[in-house]
Amino acid sequence: MDGLTMNGVLVMHPSGVFSEDSMLSMWRDISVCGNVYALQDSHSAQQQGNRVESESDVLQEGSLINLCGVNLPWQTLEGLLRTPTLQQLEGLQQEINAALLQCPVDFSTLAFPSLNPAKGDGEAAALGNLTEDVGQDDRQAGSLRSCSSSDCFSKVMPPRKKRRPATGDDLSAKKSRHDGMYRKFDSTRIKTEDDMFSSKRCLEWFYEYAGTDDIVGPEGMEKFCEDIGVEPENVVMLVLAWKLDAQNMGYFTLQEWLKGMTSLQCDTTEKLRNSLDYLRSLLNEPTNFKLIYRYAFDFAREKDQRSLDINTAKCMLGLLLGKTWPLFPVFHQFLEQSKYKVINKDQWCNVLEFSRTINLDLSNYDEDGAFTFSFRASVVGRIC
Known part of the structure; x- marks a missing residue:
């Protein structure tokens, strides 16, 4: 076969070429990868029709691709803001579909x-x-x-079988199947377009807080926290930053926002509010907590420094361990009285391991062991 069309999709010869005794014909309104062709009434033109001047072989922002009668725009994330409105797309779609070859009633x-x-x-x-x-x-x-x-x-079609009279059991079974199908349909149809994640809506949401540099800075972050009903120092904000893989404390870039919010399927303030409990629950899973804990060190430190200053470290440790580690008040006081000015990453990780493995009475703590902190002498009197 040289080629056939099915609902606007052009299927080429299996070998990828036309037969020797025929040439490309002119097709009517068949769009393949953004190229539009016209279909002649004779279906046997001996030369290829002229391509529409406004079309090209290169997919670019705003190109329309027609698949099985559905017109889809090719878009990049950066071009979403320049996307035509729904009314414009519908008008363009109606204009294009008006000229599409319609399938007749009979075959x-x-x-x-x-x-x-x-x-x-x-x-x-x-x-x-x-x-x-x-x-x-x-x-x-x-x-x-x-x-x-x-x-x-x-x-x-196979020959139709004769219908036998329905019995009471058949009617009951039919009603049961009908009810089950209705419940299944009813549970799915309640989802609206607003329930589905939209990259464009997520982008518009981002620019409610971002500045001209495409970054949510301190001022935008304050407004963002206010809108979702969370204090900036709440630990759930750290979990959210981890989900976004944010690199700098107090800042969200466009790429981080789109990546993280897409993962969370959140494109509005309301959806994120409804996801806060899920984000908090991640802290209760040991594996996730360890990942968040390790992430917090790099997130909070100055990027030109390899260590975390002691004051920032105390705040972050209080955020992560203050409510779950009974010895944290003692450890915090130890840091207050110590001469430490910074904490490196090994020490940071050792604190988590210490909180998970050492007994509350320090009975299994070895001052000569692997832990880089040595504070038994200063706190043992307050514990034992």
Whole structure:
């Protein structure tokens, strides 16, 4: 076959080329990867039709791709803000679809020319089955022949069985199936377009807080926290930053926002509010907590420093361990009285391991062990 169309999709010859005895014809309103072709009434033009001047082979921002009668715009995230409005798209879609070749009420059979004698007998036999019912006059390249709906159905549909009278059990079973199907349908149809994640809506949401540099800074962050009903120093903000993989405390970039909010499927303030409990629950999972804890060190430190200053470290440790580690008040006092000015990453990780493995009475603590903090002498009197 040289090519056939099905609902606006062009399917090429299996070998990827047209047969030697035919050339590309002109097609009507068939869009393949952004190129639009026209379909002649004769279906047998000997030269390729002129391409629409406004179309090109290169997909670019705003290109329309027609798949099975549905027009889809090709977009990048950066171009979402320049996306046409829904009304503009609908108008353009109606204009394009108005010229699309419509399928008739009855079926149409596509007849193909005879095969090249050089082709194998197996291929000829396979394709011959497709044209055995087509009259000799219809065997011209690309010609269309109409047949009635009943004639086509009789060839593909099995004979209908006689219906037997329904019994009481049958009616009960039918009602049960109907109720089950209704419940299933009812549970899915309540989802609206607003429930589905929208990158465009997420982008618009971002710019409610971002500045001209495409970054949510301290002022935007304060407004953001106020809108979602969370204090900036709340630990859930640290979990959110971890989800966004934010690199700097107090700042969200556009890329971080889109990546994290897409993962959370949040594109509005309300959706994020409804996800706060989920974010808090991640702290209760040991594996996730460890990942968040390790992330917090790099998130909070100055990027030109390899260590975390002691004051920031005390705040972050209080945020992460203050409510779950009974010894934290003692450890915090130890840091207050110590001469430490910074904490490196090994020490930071050791604090978490210490909180998980050392008994509350320090009975299994070894001052000569692997832990880089040595504070038994200063606190043992307050614990024992």
